[in-house]
Amino acid sequence: MTPNMHDAEAIPEGARAEIDRLLASGDLFRYTAPQDAPVTLLEREFAAEMGVKYALAVSSCSAALFLSLKALDLPRDARVLIPGFTFAAVPSAVVHADCVPVLCEVGENYRIDLNDFEAKLDKAQAVIVSHMRGHTSDMDAIMTLCDARDIPVIEDAAHSLGTLWGGRKIGTIGRIGCFSFQSYKLLNAGEGGILITDDPELVARAVIMSGAYEHMWQKHLSPGDNSAALEEALQRWQNKLPLYNLRLGNLSAAVIRPQIAEIPRRVRDGRRNHDRVAEALDRSPWICVPPKLDQEDRAPDSLQFNLSGMSDDETRTFARIAGENGVKVQVFGMNTDNARAFWNWQFMPEVPELPRTRAMLMRACDTRLPARLTEEECDWVAGVLLDAAEAVMGPLRAFGT
Ligand SMILES: Cc1ncc(COP(=O)(O)O)c(C=O)c1O
Numbered sequence: 001m002t003p004n005m006h007d008a009e010a011i012p013e014g015a016r017a018e019i020d021r022l023l024a025s026g027d028l029f030r031y032t033a034p035q036d037a038p039v040t041l042l043e044r045e046f047a048a049e050m051g052v053k054y055a056l057a058v059s060s061c062s063a064a065l066f067l068s069l070k071a072l073d074l075p076r077d078a079r080v081l082i083p084g085f086t087f088a089a090v091p092s093a094v095v096h097a098d099c100v101p102v103l104c105e106v107g108e109n110y111r112i113d114l115n116d117f118e119a120k121l122d123k124a125q126a127v128i129v130s131h132m133r134g135h136t137s138d139m140d141a142i143m144t145l146c147d148a149r150d151i152p153v154i155e156d157a158a159h160s161l162g163t164l165w166g167g168r169k170i171g172t173i174g175r176i177g178c179f180s181f182q183s184y185k186l187l188n189a190g191e192g193g194i195l196i197t198d199d200p201e202l203v204a205r206a207v208i209m210s211g212a213y214e215h216m217w218q219k220h221l222s223p224g225d226n227s228a229a230l231e232e233a234l235q236r237w238q239n240k241l242p243l244y245n246l247r248l249g250n251l252s253a254a255v256i257r258p259q260i261a262e263i264p265r266r267v268r269d270g271r272r273n274h275d276r277v278a279e280a281l282d283r284s285p286w287i288c289v290p291p292k293l294d295q296e297d298r299a300p301d302s303l304q305f306n307l308s309g310m311s312d313d314e315t316r317t318f319a320r321i322a323g324e325n326g327v328k329v330q331v332f333g334m335n336t337d338n339a340r341a342f343w344n345w346q347f348m349p350e351v352p353e354l355p356r357t358r359a360m361l362m363r364a365c366d367t368r369l370p371a372r373l374t375e376e377e378c379d380w381v382a383g384v385l386l387d388a389a390e391a392v393m394g395p396l397r398a399f400g401t
Contacts, residue, residue, distance in 0.1 A: 085342070161179055
């Protein structure tokens with residue numbers, strides 16, 4: 001039977017009692033309860049899970065990225081270096097923060113091209129590293145280059161919850177890490193996001209701009225070591241910053257909180273599924289799954305692979321056959337209006353040409369591969385993809401030559 005490749009996992013039963021309580025009381029706004037609102041508890045639990053001092057839950061990862069840039073207090077038109085392969089929300093956040101996105105090349109392995117990154121870094125005032133689809137760029141090299149120039153790094157870890165780099169949690173390496181709770185991510189609330197940092201100044205600014213008006217920010221102080229510096233910064237920024245009102249609501253937090261305990265299992269199953277399909281696909285001469293970097297322990301929630309030796313028409317035919325047989329494949333650069341193809345980000349002041357990234361996008365395929373699939377279902381997915389490649393390249397080539 002064709003597996004369901006699309007649905008997310010059911011929300012844990014444990015969420016129901018809290019949602020019922022919120023529905024009965026109507027207590028949906030994060031700042032109504034005097035203390036311990038679900039959003040506040042989510043922030044504490046997420047910070048503890050990530051081993052950081054501060055977390056701020058907001059309406060989306062895009063909002064978290066925007067607030068991160070605003071928290072850095074960058075001047076108008078500051079140049080923010082971002083990868084040329086990411087989701088349109090990333091350059092959008094930069095534009096929204098009155099900054100200018102500068103795109104650097106991304107290689108065939110979906111990771112930042114460090115030569116191009118370094119060449120463009122000197123003119124940048126901040127960097128957003130998107131670990132696109134959970135593929136981690138070389139954070140050692142990036143941090144060395146940025147630290148040497150005192151350029152702040154924001155990690156866009158929308159797809160990277162659970163990923164480790166040299167044993168460190170992705171999202172905790174730069175000055176700020178941003179995560180998404182949109183449905184295709186490891187923690188699913190439909191919509192939502194969170195930013196994490198150890199810097200009280202940055203989080204204080206972000207808290208106020210997220211919509212902690214009047215003295216609502218007091219509800220961000222938790223009993224513990226991290227409060228004194230935060231309280232001092234919050235008091236200082238009171239009334240000095242615009243309110244963008246990008247708060248998360250209690251219902252979303254109630255949906256997310258019981259999923260935090262599921263992270264290790266989801267990471268384990270997602271990795272198992274990814275590696276199983278990747279190994280099968282790598283046996284094909286026409287499909288290549290770029291290997292992970294040595295320092296990386298991945299937490300994949302989807303599968304990306306490159307087609308090799310196929311023309312544009314053959315690439316399209318491959319995607320069509322796979323789709324007809326039950327596995328939807330998007331070729332990033334060929335799917336009309338794909339929000340991950342940089343030439344579609346026409347809202348930017350300037351859309352550059354990135355030949356390496358463009359070449360990668362024209363052969364890079366994107367497939368959902370939920371962690372809840374069984375190993376048999378993964379084998380079925382691999383079989384559909386291998387058969388599609390053979391249908392295009394195997395018999396056709398054999399007869400044609
Ligand atoms: C790499 C990346 N960054 C940021 C985002 C934005 O996340 P959100 O939908 O929570 O705003 C996404 C969304 O999928 C993404 O893929």
